[in-house]
Amino acid sequence: MKMIKITHPHHLAKQNVPKSVMALGFFDGVHKGHQKVIQTAKQKAEELNVECAVMTFDPHPSIVLKKNIQQIEYITPLQEKLKFIEDLGIDRLYLVEFTESFSLLQPQQFVDQYIIGLNAIHVVAGFDFTFGRFGKGTMETLPFYSRGAFTHTTVEKLTDGERKISSSLVRNAIKNGDVSYACSLLGRPHQVSGKVIHGEKRGRTIGFPTANIELSESYITPPTGVYAVKISMNGKEYAGICNIGYKPTFHEKRPDKPSIEVHIFDFHEEIYDIDVTVKWFKRIRSEQKFSGVEELIAQIKRDIKEAKDFFQQLAESDKITAEKNF
Ligand SMILES: Cc1cc2nc3c(=O)[nH]c(=O)nc-3n(C[C@H](O)[C@H](O)[C@H](O)COP(=O)(O)O)c2cc1C
Numbered sequence: 001m002k003m004i005k006i007t008h009p010h011h012l013a014k015q016n017v018p019k020s021v022m023a024l025g026f027f028d029g030v031h032k033g034h035q036k037v038i039q040t041a042k043q044k045a046e047e048l049n050v051e052c053a054v055m056t057f058d059p060h061p062s063i064v065l066k067k068n069i070q071q072i073e074y075i076t077p078l079q080e081k082l083k084f085i086e087d088l089g090i091d092r093l094y095l096v097e098f099t100e101s102f103s104l105l106q107p108q109q110f111v112d113q114y115i116i117g118l119n120a121i122h123v124v125a126g127f128d129f130t131f132g133r134f135g136k137g138t139m140e141t142l143p144f145y146s147r148g149a150f151t152h153t154t155v156e157k158l159t160d161g162e163r164k165i166s167s168s169l170v171r172n173a174i175k176n177g178d179v180s181y182a183c184s185l186l187g188r189p190h191q192v193s194g195k196v197i198h199g200e201k202r203g204r205t206i207g208f209p210t211a212n213i214e215l216s217e218s219y220i221t222p223p224t225g226v227y228a229v230k231i232s233m234n235g236k237e238y239a240g241i242c243n244i245g246y247k248p249t250f251h252e253k254r255p256d257k258p259s260i261e262v263h264i265f266d267f268h269e270e271i272y273d274i275d276v277t278v279k280w281f282k283r284i285r286s287e288q289k290f291s292g293v294e295e296l297i298a299q300i301k302r303d304i305k306e307a308k309d310f311f312q313q314l315a316e317s318d319k320i321t322a323e324k325n326f
């Protein structure tokens with residue numbers, strides 16, 4: 001995938017840019033709705049025998065448009081978003097820096113400079129995509145702005161029951177700890193990446209060593225509690241159990257921020273400073289304050305059993321699905 005970074009105003013000349021079918025959107029999470037939009041663009045590009053392009057933006061428009069927001073938590077921070085888009089088999093990605101001057105473009109200026117000017121001959125976006133100053137341009141008015149230079153496909157709303165699959169729905173699911181639901185909306189588990197740092201070194205003394213993880217980006221994370229997770233490092237993936245929390249059993253005073261610690265099953269290596277990715281599969285319980293270490297140990301044993309049973313069932317259902325598809 002060829003990536004073209006653009007800061008407004010751009011100086012790309014139409015005749016130097018290949019014709020494309022262009023999918024448009026912010027695409028935080030690259031959830032199933034986004035996948036449908038991008039896959040529709042890909043199909044159309046094959047039909048028309050031109051490149052398939054995605055145009056996305058960074059940072060999130062709310063940082064520029066709502067002055068009181070300095071940083072937002074992403075489902076997929078930029079690098080992850082680009083990787084998941086690339087995995088869908090796209091030829092080119094226009095990454096437009098979302099600046100104030102860009103946000104002030106009128107719908108017609110946006111279409112002239114960023115669609116017609118980038119040689120898109122067909123545009124694909126969801127039914128509720130908006131563009132231009134105050135989001136005034138819509139899919140209904142797009143043909144008017146197109147000046148006959150391109151056609152378009154509006155992708156119908158993809159829903160889960162009554163609810164539109166959206167980045168907001170995925171964010172809420174993660175924030176509420178419903179990581180299994182987030183997984184079904186994303187079509188894969190939500191994941192976060194970071195580095196293994198030194199913890200309080202108590203874990204090994206109670207029989208459950210844990211890798212303490214410092215996140216590398218501003219991710220949305222699930223609330224405090226215990227989760228069945230998979231953790232990958234150096235190209236290998238392991239099952240484990242994660243506690244996000246303040247460890248109230250050991251801390252009278254709540255630490256500033258919760259720690260994220262993973263006990264990896266059947267694993268005994270030294271992994272400080274290693275880069276890891278954690279995938280959230282299932283919430284098991286809330287964090288508790290136990291009256292003693294023995295009680296905590298007994299509970300962690302039950303947590304591990306529950307997580308192992310879950311992964312066993314998952315492996316069996318994946319096997320059945322794979323056999324059906326064979
Ligand atoms: C699966 C699991 C569940 C946990 N649940 C709790 C809990 O409910 N309450 C609590 O105070 N600590 C809980 N902990 C945190 C332990 O107290 C923690 O792992 C231990 O203090 C080691 O911390 P350290 O890695 O900073 O040394 C849990 C840890 C794991 C791995």
Ligand SMILES: Nc1ncnc2c1ncn2[C@@H]1O[C@H](COP(=O)(O)OP(=O)(O)OP(=O)(O)O)[C@@H](O)[C@H]1O
Binds near residue numbers: 126128157
């Ligand atoms: N469920 C869906 N069905 C069809 N198209 C969708 C769906 N969700 C998003 N899209 C389209 O995908 C593109 C990117 O969507 P965008 O990231 O802007 O918003 P979103 O996923 O709807 O989330 P939110 O509005 O909560 O931020 C847009 O063209 C949008 O219309």
